Amino acid sequence: MTLPPLPLPQSPEYARACAALGVPCRWAEATLPGGALLRWQVQARRLPLLGEVALLSRGPVTAEPAQAEAWLGELRPPGPLLLNAEGVSVAALRKAGFWPLLTPATLALLPLGPEAQMRAALRQKWRNRLTRAEGAGLSLRRLPLHGGHWLLAAEAAQASARRYRNLPPPFLAAFARANPGAALVWEARQQGSPVAAIAVLRHGRMASWTTGVSTPQGRAANAMNLLLWEAMRWLAAEGHEQLDLGILNSDDSPGIAHFKLGTGARLHRLAGTWLRSRALAPLARHLPKGLAT
Structure with a gap:
């Protein structure tokens, strides 16, 4: 099963531009159960208070959103991960331990x-x-x-x-x-x-x-x-x-x-901008629903 068109921040062209500016990106691709492909591209950023943060913008990309949500649930990033979510539900993000930062954009x-x-x-x-x-x-x-x-x-x-x-x-x-x-x-x-x-x-x-x-x-x-x-x-x-x-x-x-x-x-x-860190993940899973929409 092929991937849908890649948004700009998930594209190889974007990664090449970032590398030219000294902001390297790393990407990975996986074949999920049922044959669906999933691709994600992450760039490293240094933010105040958080330090080194991995930024995943407009991803992960897959033709099967349910598979993306399952992937998020298994995700265990070594450090803070900032996610500008694409194609996943608020419920799945909360369950995976993500903390809401910015409301969804259209x-x-x-x-x-x-x-x-x-x-x-x-x-x-x-x-x-x-x-x-x-x-x-x-x-x-x-x-x-x-x-x-x-x-x-x-x-x-x-x-x-x-x-x-x-x-x-x-x-x-x-x-x-x-x-x-x-x-x-x-x-x-x-x-x-x-x-x-x-x-x-x-x-x-x-x-x-x-x-x-x-x-x-x-x-x-x-x-x-x-x-x-x-x-x-x-x-x-x-x-x-x-x-x-x-x-x-x-x-x-x-x-x-x-x-x-x-x-x-x-x-x-989109599903908004979310943060996942080890310290916040247990709290994020129990946020009142009104704070995560």
Whole structure:
């Protein structure tokens, strides 16, 4: 039985980027009873008070969630383990001795496929804006991401001004260097000047939209709709099955969530961020249910 598409933090491409930044990852794979595969990738982090911590983000990955829960129950990490859980239940995490730290996040995951199918899945307002953008005289180009592209500096400034956290530009640049051809920019220009751009990271059968910046001129021309649509078409033609549009934060403006969901993306809720340590495990198993949801 094959694995589902690997989320970015569980991909070999992510591990190569981390290694380039001096943060090694280790991964393992097991065949579970019944033939299901399970894969997990862990990176080492040093955190205040906890010291050396193993971080397992968006994993473990398997086509059989029940098997992942059984695996968690048998897990005995030598030190603290921070888990950003994917595909496992709160009950299984509590039973395995994990302590809840952060409430679950919700992602927007976009299925990719035939162009006609993707266009039909667009919400009406999104499709109307795309049609207007196609007639706005924008010139588009796709190019490999590099550390000097204007998008990275613009994204850093935008994140600072709006007070949100994203994959930092040094990581994106390292990903591009470590995985030639896997970090791409779609850029829109109007009368020769850039008005919008997005960055997409490719990792196996999945891809992740990580960054997007638009000027007032770009917003007036609905450039982001056209850029994302062109990226969707190209990624689908290259065999990618899914595009991760990122977290729908509670502090996002309604427009950002509407934009992501207008593509036809589906909601995908994670299980939250949990900590397992020898000291806390016995207490975690007896937490009141209201503290672990």
